[in-house]
Amino acid sequence: MNxxxxxxxDVVKWLSRGGGWLGQLGLAFMVVSIFYDVxxxxxxxxxxxxxxxxxxxxxxxxxxxxxxxxxxxGSQIRITFLIDRLRPNYRARLENLRCLAGLFFCAVMxxxxxxxxxxxxxxxxxMSTSLGTPMVIPYLFLPVGFGLLALQYAARIWARKExxxxxxxxxxxxxxxxxxxxxx
Numbered sequence: 001m002n003x004x005x006x007x008x009x010d011v012v013k014w015l016s017r018g019g020g021w022l023g024q025l026g027l028a029f030m031v032v033s034i035f036y037d038v039x040x041x042x043x044x045x046x047x048x049x050x051x052x053x054x055x056x057x058x059x060x061x062x063x064x065x066x067x068x069x070x071x072x073x074g075s076q077i078r079i080t081f082l083i084d085r086l087r088p089n090y091r092a093r094l095e096n097l098r099c100l101a102g103l104f105f106c107a108v109m110x111x112x113x114x115x116x117x118x119x120x121x122x123x124x125x126x127m128s129t130s131l132g133t134p135m136v137i138p139y140l141f142l143p144v145g146f147g148l149l150a151l152q153y154a155a156r157i158w159a160r161k162e163x164x165x166x167x168x169x170x171x172x173x174x175x176x177x178x179x180x181x182x183x184x
Contacts, residue, residue, distance in 0.1 A: 005011065005067060005075055007049060008155070009158070009159065012068075012151045012152060012154075012155040013093065013155070014039050015148055015151065016042055016068035016071075016072045016151075016152050017065070017067050017069055017072075018071045018150060019065045019145070019148050020066045020067050020068075020069025020070070020072075020073075021060075021069075022061075023062055023065050023066030023069070024066075026058050026061050029058065030055055030058045030059075030062070033051050033055060033098060034051065034052070034055060036048070037051035037052075044068070047116060049129075049130045049131065050052040050130075052131060052133045053129055053131050054133075056168070057133065057137070057138045057141075060140050060141050061138075061145075063145075064141050064142060064144075064145025064146060064149075065144065065145045065148070066161070067145055067146075067149045068145075068148035068149045068152040069149070071149060071152045071153070071156070072152055078087065090112060092160070095160065096160060097155045099153050099156050099160070100157065102149070102153045103150055103154060103157065105154040106146045106147070106148055106149045106150035106153060108144070109142060109143075109146040110120060110143045110146045110147045110150060111143075112142075113140075113141075113142025113143040113146060114142075116142065117136050117139035117140045117142070117143060118133045118170050120134070120135040120136040120139050121136045127128075165167055
């Protein structure tokens with residue numbers, strides 16, 4: 001394998017892991033802030049003005065930023081009932097098609113999300129709440145998250161290109177040791 005491409009793969013892996021780590025941090029903050037808001041609301045009768053808005057945006061954050069890490073470690077939900085019955089060369093082709101479709105979708109979402117964020121920045125769009133969050137912040141989650149996911153798909157395509165897809169002794173391209181007991 002080309003050393004430059006190997007280094008590029010390591011950078012994509014590092015960025016994906018960073019997105020996963022940020023997702024874990026965001027989820028922990030969400031738990032703490034919801035607990036705080038519920039305590040303030042029902043125990044002290046003094047609800048927060050920011051918790052609902054912040055947690056709504058964190059939910060969007062949690063849907064897109066850690067997605068590349070989820071794809072990298074193979075923890076996404078897959079139904080492999082039909083795929084498992086295909087010959088290895090058809091499975092490999094279908095996996096390549098899936099990665100290309102994912103890359104295309106991520107490219108479109110990155111492009112459109114960047115356009116939305118740019119418009120929100122230009123017009124200084126804000127939420128009409130007491131917190132007044134600039135809309136560019138949640139809109140940026142889309143191009144960043146889908147951009148990371150596109151990089152992960154591209155790295156996956158390149159890694160699959162380096163391997164022989166028709167090697168009959170190769171492991172199943174969709175199965176990992178981690179998901180062996182989790183098949184649907």
